[in-house]
Amino acid sequence: MSYQAEYIWIDGTEPEPLMRSKTRIVKSGKEPEIWGFDGSSTNQAPGSNSDCVLQPVVTVPDPLRGGDNVLVLCEVQLTDFTPHPTNTRAIARAVADKYADMTPMFGIEQEYTFFQNGRPLGWPAVGFPEPQGPYYCGVGGEKMPGRAIVERHTQACLDAGLAIEGTNAEVMMGQWEFQIGVLPAPTIGDHIWLGRWLLHRIAEDFDTTVSFAAKPVLGDWNGAGAHTNFSTKQTMESWDAIVTVCESLAPRVLEHVTHYGTGIQDRLTGKHETAPWNKFSWGASDRGASVRIPWAVEKAKKGWIEDRRPNANMDPYVVSALMIDTCCSALAGDKPTLFVPSQGAEATVTV
Template identity: 70%
Template sequence: MSYRAEYIWIDGTEPTPLLRSKTKIIPSGEEPGIWGFDGSSTNQAPGSASDCVLRPVFVCPDPIRGGDDKLVMCEVLLTDFTPHPTNTRAACVAAAEKYADQEPLFGIEQEYTFLKDGRPLGWPQGGFPGPQGPYYCGVGADEIWGRDIVEAHTKACMDAGLHISGTNAEVMMGQWEFQIGPVAPPQVADELYVARWLLYRIAEDFDVAVTIDPKPMPGDWNGAGAHTNFSTNKMRESYDAIITACEALGKNATEHIENYGAGVERRLTGLHETAPWTEFSYGVSDRGASVRIPWQVEKEGKGYIEDRRPNANCDPYTVTRLIVETCCGALAS
């Protein structure tokens, strides 16, 4: 018997890349191997030299098809097997290997918004729902929309063996979140991309779209982020290491902001539980800071930090690479 392998990759669309996938039928007993695709159709190659290479980097069971079928997260290579210019995973791997002795771990909180007919799910056509307040972690048909999709997605992530650690309804009606981690880089980003793909694919069956736009609705509505929790072995033992990491992030704030997702200035306004994108701050239990130190971390004198600046549409390979390079670099000196 053969099985189906769904090859998933990140395309070259700007400013926010899209996920693409296609199916390969593989004889039973064989592992997913190198494959290819038409890069001229994904903004990754000209038509005159259109071939690009897919190399599997993370394989898990396919929870939608079941049986022996698999999901295959891939990185994109040129035909000489060097990283494609759109391949951000390669640099993430290099950073993770350089600082492997510090045992970095990440937990990423992926926010997203369900859309129906161009409006957030549950929003009345031509109007607006009641003000934000009851929707966050809410319950009831007047407050919550899309729970059936969320439950199906959560089960799928679990069946795929992903490190999904929780879900919750978010502050804006029609907005939700799932969390992946704690996992080391680059695997945390591999898993986040697979979880995103599963979300889009499962929502198809409900005739609902998903957006990771950082500010899907202008005005007095929360945006969507990818709050990134991070620690090293030193941070898990010492509060001084926590402060060193925060200070290092402040010194490199501009580089991080420029790579934390397109449209970051639309979301990081200083309102709706954000710090202004033009300023850097950190504080204990402060969701209005760029970086939050959880209260229990201060109390216990060790733990992790939460970088609240990454957008929902961020590239997790780039975000985790930058945090590793900045924080681990400072902690190594």
């Protein structure tokens, strides 16, 4: 007997990578092994030297096929088994190992928008739905399109063993969210990418597509984010550590937002529960701040922070790596080392 292993990876498409997958038949009793693919078809290699390596890193039960079948999340490597330039998981793994003694942990709120026939799911063919208001955590009737997909996706995540914490309808009609956590890096990124793949795959059965665009509809409509909750051993014990973490983010506004997903300026406008993209602020219970301190954290004087800036289309490996690099280096008295901030833009800070 044999089983099916669905090999999943992130490609090199810019500015927003796509998810790719293909099926391998594996003999019973054997684990999924290294495989390969044509990188010239995924924007990861030239045709003259197109071989890329799929290195399995996470294997979970396949909740769609059932049985002994599995999903296999892979890192992309070059043929010398070094990380491919598009392999951001390797970056997250390295920085997480560096500060493992601080126990950096993450919970990510992944928003997304369903589309069908070129419009958000449930929107009329001409014009717009009723203004935002009744959709967030709503129930009932035609105003909640997509719930059947959400229910299938939630159960699939549970069956796959992903650390899904909840789901809810979001502010714009056709927009939803699932939450993953609390996990260390790079595992938080693994579960987000697997959750995204399952969402794409299940939506296929409903003739629906999933968009992680930061501003799926221009105008007076909410964008889609991936609010990132972050803690360390120190913040879970001390308010002073929370202050240190927030203040460490302040001088690195551009360093972060330029790596927080495509279309950041369209979404972080200062409206629709966002802070301006080039300004930094933090405060308790403030959904208009760059970083929100949950009320329970302020009351307990210890806990976690919520960085509200990452887009829905962010790379969770990159975001978690940046958060660890910036915040943990400040707690340790080190200098951050990851990435180079964009030039030609100015940032301001409000604390």
